[in-house]
Amino acid sequence: MVQAYILIQTEVGKAAAVAGEIKDFQGVLSAEDVTGPYDVIVRAEADNVDQLGKMVVAKIQNVEGITRTLTCPVVHL
Template identity: 60%
Template sequence: MVQAYILVQTEFGQVTDIAQRISEIDGVVRAEDVTGPYDVVVRAEAEDIDALGRLVVAPIQRLDGIARTLTCPIVEL
């Protein structure tokens, strides 16, 4: 299982709507509004890194109102 944080910048005025829509995507564990350089922080999980990209990251990036994303895979030591 691969887990990651996905940092999301939204277009102005769309934070709450985007966070709600992201939370409905399969593989998203949690999506929360935050302050700072990013607007939404998402915790996601999938079987492997390829599935994470296909099933979680790509659907998030396709949402209207998304300006930019940054995916940070979690490294377990």
């Protein structure tokens, strides 16, 4: 199992709607709108890195209002 934080920038005023839509996606553990350089932070999991990438590219990046994403896989050192 691979987990990651996905940092999302949105169009002005779209953070709550984006977080609300993404939180219901399969594999999404949480989706919160935040302040700072990013507007939404998502915690997600998938069986492997390829499935995580497919989730980000095919699902999350297609949500209306998203302008940029940054995926940060969790590592266990």
